[in-house]
Amino acid sequence: MTTPQAKEAKSKQKNEVVNDFSMTVATMNGSGSQTSNVTLLRALFKMGIPVSGKNLFPSNIQGLPTWYTIRVSKDGYLARRETHEVVVAMNADTFVADLASVVPGGAFFYGDHLKFEITRDDISVHSFPAKQFAKESGAPANLRDYVANMAYVGVLAQMLGIDMDKIREALDYHFDGKEKPIALNMSVIDASYAWSAANLKKTDPYRVEAMDKTSGFIMADGNTAGALGAIFGGVQFAAWYPITPASSFAESLSQNIAEFRDKEGQEGKTYAIVQAEDELAAIGMAVGAGWSGLRAVTSTSGPGISLMTEFAGLAYYAEIPVVVWDIQRVGPSTGLPTRTSQGDILSTHFLGHGDSEHILLLPGSAQECFEFGWRSFDISERVQSPVFVMSDLDLGMNQWMTKPFEYPDTPMDRGKILWEKDLEKLKDPWMRYKDVDGDGIAYRTAPGNRSAQSAWFARGTGHDEAAKYSERPEHWENTMDRLTRKFQTARQYLPEPVLETQKGAKVGVIAYGSADPAILEARDYLAADGLKVDYLRLRAVPFNDTVREFIASHDKTYVVEMNRDGQMYKLLVLEYPEMATKLGSIRKYDGLPLSALWVKESLQAEEQK
Amino acid sequence: MTTPQAKEAKSKQKNEVVNDFSMTVATMNGSGSQTSNVTLLRALFKMGIPVSGKNLFPSNIQGLPTWYTIRVSKDGYLARRETHEVVVAMNADTFVADLASVVPGGAFFYGDHLKFEITRDDISVHSFPAKQFAKESGAPANLRDYVANMAYVGVLAQMLGIDMDKIREALDYHFDGKEKPIALNMSVIDASYAWSAANLKKTDPYRVEAMDKTSGFIMADGNTAGALGAIFGGVQFAAWYPITPASSFAESLSQNIAEFRDKEGQEGKTYAIVQAEDELAAIGMAVGAGWSGLRAVTSTSGPGISLMTEFAGLAYYAEIPVVVWDIQRVGPSTGLPTRTSQGDILSTHFLGHGDSEHILLLPGSAQECFEFGWRSFDISERVQSPVFVMSDLDLGMNQWMTKPFEYPDTPMDRGKILWEKDLEKLKDPWMRYKDVDGDGIAYRTAPGNRSAQSAWFARGTGHDEAAKYSERPEHWENTMDRLTRKFQTARQYLPEPVLETQKGAKVGVIAYGSADPAILEARDYLAADGLKVDYLRLRAVPFNDTVREFIASHDKTYVVEMNRDGQMYKLLVLEYPEMATKLGSIRKYDGLPLSALWVKESLQAEEQK
Amino acid sequence: MSESNGNTATMPNIQLNLVGLSKNDYRGAPTTLCAGCGHNSISNQIIAAAYELNVVPEDVIKLSGIGCSSKSPAYFLNRSFGFNSLHGRMPSVATGAMFGDHSLRAIAVSGDGDTTNIGMGQFKHIMRRNVPMVYIVENNGVYGLTKGQFSATAEMGLRLKYQGVNHYFPVDVVQEAMASGATFVARSFAGDANQVKALIKAALSHNGLAILDIISPCVTFNNNDDARHSYGWGREHQEPLHDFTFVPREQEIQLGEFPEGTTRQVEMHDGSTIVLKKLERDYDPTSRAAAMRVIEESQSEEVLLTGLIYVETERPSLTDLYELPQGRALNRMSEAELRPKKSMIEKANAMMF
Amino acid sequence: MSESNGNTATMPNIQLNLVGLSKNDYRGAPTTLCAGCGHNSISNQIIAAAYELNVVPEDVIKLSGIGCSSKSPAYFLNRSFGFNSLHGRMPSVATGAMFGDHSLRAIAVSGDGDTTNIGMGQFKHIMRRNVPMVYIVENNGVYGLTKGQFSATAEMGLRLKYQGVNHYFPVDVVQEAMASGATFVARSFAGDANQVKALIKAALSHNGLAILDIISPCVTFNNNDDARHSYGWGREHQEPLHDFTFVPREQEIQLGEFPEGTTRQVEMHDGSTIVLKKLERDYDPTSRAAAMRVIEESQSEEVLLTGLIYVETERPSLTDLYELPQGRALNRMSEAELRPKKSMIEKANAMMF
C-alpha cells in the first residue's frame, strides 16, 4: 500500500492532519449510499480510530438530498462538527452547496457524471468515474446508482488510507457473511481503489492511521441498544405503531428477540409483539398488558406521545406499570420527522390533564439505552407508574461508539406484586391502594391470581383504598397525596446523575441525553480557554439531591439543551425555586445535533453577559 | 302572611339570623329535585337577597345521593360555606349523615316516610308528610317522588319566610309561562305551605327577609353565559363531543343560537354546529373551520383536552385560530367527572409535544364567561393561535349571581386576514408566514379567496415564509422564534388582571377563575383579623407586567388554586424566576369549591410559618 | 374483593353448581344504573350464564370503556379482575390484557357510543385481530351517561327533544362485525332473557372474538320529542311537568316467550316500535355468504335480526397466533425464563460492530 | 402561490380550456415520491380531470393526512388552498373546512394506513355524514413513508421481509364505504389512467361523499419475502445485495386498454398477482342491493372489482343539511351579519333570572 501519494504524504508529515476531521458524503436518498457509508464507518472503527456517523436525511423515501457525516477523532470526540474537511458529492441537486461547504484546504471528490464548474481553488478537487465503475461491474441498469456509490468507498479508502482488510471485514458484517454480495461490492471497491491509486494525487492533509482507541468499545445505535436492553429486561409485551425515528426500536425488538429469548426445547414463547392500528391503541395494549402483570413497552415519537396523553393519565392514576420510549424528533406537530430534538421533556413530564407527573429516564449513550432498556421495567414495576425513556433521533438512529452493553447487575425487580401464596401470608386483608409501607407504593395483584381475595377493579375514576368507586373528597385527596409520596419514593430508584467535576470550577453545566459528547468536548475547549466548567449529566426526572447540591455549589449553572423553551431548565427552576437565579438556559433547536463549538461559544457569551 | 310563628319570631328578633346562612337539600338524583331547588333559589334572588346555588351530584343518572346547597348572604358572599344551617333530608341513604351535618342550633326537615331515630336535641327537627302531599295531588304513582320534592319548597317557604309570590314567579320562569304545570306545582307548594303554617313551630333563628341587593344582577351558569357570549362573538362553527361538565356549553349554543342569529327574512344560516364522533374529530373539525376562515369553537373537559393534544400542536405551529373551552373537572384520568377543579392549567398551557405554549383565558364569573365567549375569537384570530378558555364545573354548571352580560365594547377583530382586494393593494408579494409588521403575526388568507395569489398549503411540517415545505435548520428556527415573538405580542391583546388593593398591604394573593368569591370573602375575614391582603385576579396566561409589579411590590404573594400541584404557581415561578421565593402556593383538590374559611385559615397558617 | 367466598358451602339450601359456587358468588356490587335499564338485565344474564356454565370467576376478566353500559362490569362477577378503562379504548386494553394469562376468558361490555362513535377504530381493529373474548355492545342508540345525545347507531331521521334530528347514516354493529371478519356475530334484545343467556353461553365457549349486539333500551333518554310529553302529569297535560333532572321510573321491556323463526313488534319506552326477527332454528350460521344475505334481507325488510348470525371456528385467535406456552401464563414466568443467560451479553455485543 | 397564473393566455400554442387555463395551471410542485409510484399517476389524473372539467383551481380545496399518498396534494393544483393535516385525521379537518365556503369542491387524498389504520374511526364517520368531497384512498397495502410495514388492507397471510406474516383480516375499503352509507363508491387501479380519470370526473360532479379506492402499488416496499430477492444483482444471486436504504428504480405498472366487463391479471412489482374485474358497461350502480351483491360475489371469486360500484344522489350532503345561504360563503360574512344587534343583549339578560 505504498502508493505514490502516500509516499509524498509521509514526506510532508508536519502538515498532515491524522485522524482528526469530518467527512461528508452527499447523495440522494434511496440510492443505497447508506451501505457505502456504514462500510466506511465500520472500517475506520476496526482500525481503532474513534468515529461517529450521522445521517442527515429527508422525510421521504427516494430522490431527495441526504448527507452522511463521519467524524474521525483521535481524541475520541463524538459530537457533530460544524466543518467538513472531506466532502464527496454524488448529487447534482446539492453540488454547488456541497462544493462550498468544504473548509479551505480540504478535499472535494465528485462523480464525473456531474458536470459543474469548479469555482474554488483553495481546496483539493478530484473527480472519479463513478458511473463507469458501475457499468463495468456488470450490474443491471437499475442498480447502477447503487454501485456508483460503492465507488467512492474505494476512492476514499485509497486517498485517506483506510485499510482495505477492514473494508472487507465491514462488508462481511454488513452482508452477514454472505459471499456473493461481499465479493460483488468488494470488486467495485477494489477497482475504484486501484483507479484512484493510479490517477489521483493527494494534495490535502487529511488522512487516517490505525490506532488503538476503539478496543473496549462497540458501535451501536440507541434504538437497537434499547431493544436489546428490553430483551434482557425480560420484556413480555410490546405494542407499537410505525413512526420515524422510533420504528427501529420495535423492529429491532421483533427481529432479535427470538435469538435471545427462545431457548432450545422451550415450549412456547415468553413474549408477544403487536403492531397496533395507532398510538392510542399501542399504549392501550401496553397498559392492558401492564395491568395483567406483564413487562410491557411501547415506542413512539412526539406525535405518538401526544396521542398517548389520555392513557398516560390513566396509567398514572390507576398505577399501572408501562414503559414508553419517546425517540424525540423536532416538533411541535409533524415538525421535522427526520431531525433530532429534546423537545418533549416538559409536555411528557406533565402528560395528561389534571395533576400528573411522570418519570423520565434520559439515556446519554447507546450503552445507556441498553441499560435503561431493562432498568425501565424495574422502575416502572417498582413504582407502579409509567416510565418514559426520552431518547432522540440522533441517539436512536445514528451509529455511536459506546462502551459494551453490560449484563444487568441487579435481579429483576417485579415490585410489590402478590400471588396466591403471598396473599395467604398476609395478616391484614389486602387492599389494592393501601399504603402499607408508608412509601406511597401499595401492593398489587394481577389477573390469573386464583385467590378469591385477589381481584380488584382497575379504573380511572376516583377510588378508595380498596379500589372501590368513590367520589368522597377525602378519598380523592388521600390518593393524590399518596401519589405525591410515591414520587418522592421514586427518586431513590432512579439512575443518579453523572458528575464530571474538577477543583475550583465555579461554573456548572447541566445537560442530558445526546447532548453529552458536545458538552464533554466543549469542556476541554473551555478549559483550554481558561474556564473551568463542572458538568452534571442528568439521567432522570424527578431529580435527586445530587442535583440540588451541584447547583448550590456553583455560582452559575447553565442548562444546555436542544429545544426552544429551555424545557429542562424549567423543570429545574420548578424543583429549586430558591436557586432559580443561579440557573441559566442555553438552547439550540435547529434539528441538528449539538456541536462543541456552539456549546463553548454560547457558554462564553452567557458568561460575558 | 302573619303566621303564628312569624309573630313569635319577630318577638325574639335579637337571636335571629336573617339572610345569612346555608341550606342544603339532600335528595336522590333523577328525582326531579333540581326543579324544587332552583325554584327556591330564584324566589330568594327575586326577593333581592344575594344567593348562590351549588349542586353536588354523583356521576350517574338516577338513584344516588345528591345535595343542593343554597347560600343566602346579605353581604353578597357567593362562595361555598362549610356549614349547613338548614338541612332538608329526602334520601334514606344519607339520612344519618345529613342529620349529623346540621350546625348546632340549626334546623332539620325531613319527609316523614323516612323512619329514622332522631339522635340530636341541639337542633330544631321537623318532619312533614311529603308522600301524602304527593298522593293528594293526584299525580300518577311514577311521579310521586317528584311531587314529594315540591312539598319541601312549601315547607321551607313557610318556615324561612320566602315570599310565595316570588315562588310563583320562579315557577313561571321555569315552566316558560305554561299555566298547567305552574298551577300543578303551585298547588303542592301551597298545600305544604299551609300545612307547615298549621303544624310546625319555628324554633331556629334562620330566616329570610326581602332586601334590595340583587337588582343590577342576573343569575346565570357559566356555560350558558359562555355560549351566549360566543353567539355575540359571531361564532360560525362549533364541533363538540358530549362530556360532563362541558355538554351544556354546546347544548346552550345549539338551543339559543337561532333565537339570536336568525333574522327575519334572512336567507340561510350564519353558523353550523356539529356533534362529532369524539374529541379528536371535534377539534379537527374546528381546526378545519378555523383554517377556512370561520370563527370556530369546541368545548370539552379534561379527557377531551388530552385527546386534543396533537391537534393543539398542529394549530399552534400552522397558526390556525380556534377556541377551545375546557370546563375543568377533577383529574387525572376520568377522575371525578362531577366535581370541580383547576387542574388542567399546566398541561393545557404546554399542550402538545415539542415546544408549544398556549393562551389561556380565565373567566372568574358568569359575566366574564359571556365576555370571553366573544373576546376569545378576537384574540384567537388576532394571534392566529388556539385560545383555551379555562372554566370549571362550579362556574360552568352552577347558578351564579353576576353582573348582566354586556354588549361587546369593541368591534369584531378578524385579525390579519386578506381578501382579494387586500391582496391587490399589496406592494410586495404576499407570503403566508412573513413577519411583515415585526410583531410575529403574519397575514393569512382563507379558502374561497379567488385571487390566484392567495392559495397556501397549510401543514404541520417545517415550512418557510412562503408556507413551502422545508427541512432547513434556519427555517425551522426562524419560525419558532417568530412564534415566541408572537406570544410576546399576544400579551397586549389579553384581558388585564383585576386588582383589589389597599394601602399598606404587604401580603398579596393571586387567584383566578371560580376561586374568586372565596378570596373576596376571605379578604374581609383576614382584614377583620388584622391582616391586610391585596388581591390580583388573573384573567389570562401569558401574564403581563401588572403581575410582575404586583409580586414585586409585596413581601409575599400566595397563589391560591384548586389543584394538587400548584399549577398556576408553577407558571408564575417560570415567568418570574427572579421572584420565585416571593411566591407561595396554597392548594385544595378535593373536588369541592373553595370556602372562604379554608382560604383564610390556610393563608394564616402560611403566614405563621 | 369478594365478601361471600368460602362460606357458601356451609350455608343450607343454597344451589351450588359443579365448581361448588352459588349464584351469589357470581354477583357484583349493587347497580347504580336506572331502575328498568336494559343493561341491568344483561348483567343478570351474564351472572346466570357464568353460574350455569360452571365458570370459575377467577378465570374471567371483565373489561369496559366509559358509559352507563361500561359501568356494568362492576355489577357482576365481583370475584373477577376488572378494568373500567377509557372511553372508546377498551379494545386495546383488552388486547394487551389477554396476554397476561391466556387461559382466562374475557367478558367485555361497551355501549353504542363507546363502541361505534369514539371507539369505532378500536372496535374494527380488535375484530380483525380475532382477540378471544366476548364483546357485548349494550346498544341503546344514545349516550346514556351524558344525558341523551345521539349515538352513531341512532336511526336516521330520529328526533330527540333536546338534540334535534339525526341526519347521519346509522352504524349497524352486526354489519360492521361481518365486514371486519368477526368470527362470532350475534344480536339479541335485553328483554329476551333466554336468548341473551344462551348467546352469552355460546360466546363464552367461542375461541375468538364474539360480538353480541344487544339492543338495550335506555328508559331515561331514548325518548323522542312527542313521546316525552307522555311523561306529563297525566297524558292530558301536554306540557312537560319537569326538567331534565327527573327520571321517571319505568318498567323494563320483557319479551317473555319468543320462538325461533318468528317476528315480534316491540313498543319502546318512547312509544316508537322496532321489529325483531328471530333466526330460524335450522339457520346455518357457519356460512359467511348466508350471513351476509340474511343481514341484507333484514335491512331491506327493516327488521332487526336476532340470534347467532355467523360463527367461524377455524380462524386462530390472536393468542393462538403468538404460540404462547400451553397451560402456563406469561405473567407467572420467572426471571430465569425471561432474562437471557449471562453469557448472552457477549452475543449482544458481538451483534454490534 | 402560483407562478404561472395570468400569463398563460398570452403564450402561443398552449391549449386552453373553457375557463381559459392551460394544463400547467393545474400542476403542483415537483413530486418527491419515488419514481414509478402509483400515487404520481393518480395526481396526474387529478390534474387532467380538473383541466378537462374546466374546474377553476381556486374553486377547489385539497386535503390530506400523513403518508406518501398524503403528500401528493402538494403535487397537483398549486393554485388551490391545501391542508396536509394529521395522520388519520384528515376527515375531521375536511368536515370543518367545508363550511368556510360551501361553494368550493374538495379533493382529499389519503393512504390505506392513514384511512384504515389510525384513521378508521374518522373515515367511517365522514361517510355517515355524507360530507361533499372526493375522498381518494391511494391503496398500496403498506405504510410507504415509514418504510414498508403492513397496513390494514394487506391481505391475510402476506409475508413481508422485515415484517413477518400478516395475520389479520384485511379491510376492504369498498365494503366499509357501503356499510357506512357512502353515496358514491368506486374502485380503480392507478395504472388504468382512463378509468381513474373518468371516476375522478364523476366524483367531482357528485354532491356528497365520493369514495375512490385506487389500488396504487408501492414500488419500493410492497415486496414480499421471495420477491425481494429479485432485486438482487441478477436473479441468480440469491442474497440481497443491499440494505433497506436502496430503492431500485422500477417502472410503474400501466394497464393500457382495459374494456368494461373483462378481467385482467396484473403482475405486481413483487411478482405476486392480483385480478381486476371491470364492471359491465350496463351495470346499474344506483341499486344498493345490486352493489352489495357484486361486492360479495367478487370477494368470493377473489377478484377486485373496478368501476363505479354504487351511487346515490338523493341523500342531502352535510352542507345541504345546514341550510347555508345560497351563493354566499360563511367565511365572508360581515360583523353586521354575525353579531346580534345591540338591543339583543337585553334579551340575553332576560333569559337569565
Ligand SMILES: Cc1ncc(C[n+]2csc(CCOP(=O)(O)OP(=O)(O)O)c2C)c(N)n1
Ligand atoms: C374522552 C371522553 N370523552 C367523553 C366522555 C364522556 N362520556 C362518558 S360516557 C359517554 C357516552 C356513553 O355512551 P354509550 O357508550 O352509548 O353508553 P350508555 O351510557 O348509553 O350505556 C360519554 C360521551 C368521556 N368519559 N371521555
Ligand SMILES: Cc1ncc(C[n+]2csc(CCOP(=O)(O)OP(=O)(O)O)c2C)c(N)n1
Ligand atoms: C400520529 C402519527 N403516527 C405515526 C406517524 C408516522 N407515519 C407517517 S406516514 C405513516 C403511514 C402512511 O401509510 P399510508 O397512509 O398507507 O401512506 P403511504 O405512505 O403508503 O402512501 C405513518 C405511520 C405520524 N406521522 N403520525
Ligand code: SF4
Ligand atoms: S341513563 Fe339510560 S343507559 Fe344510563 S342507566 Fe339510565 S336507563 Fe340505563
Ligand code: SF4
Ligand atoms: S415508498 Fe412506496 S408509496 Fe412511498 S413514494 Fe415510494 S413507491 Fe410511493
Ligand SMILES: [Mg+2]
Ligand atoms: Mg348508549
Ligand SMILES: [Mg+2]
Ligand atoms: Mg399505504
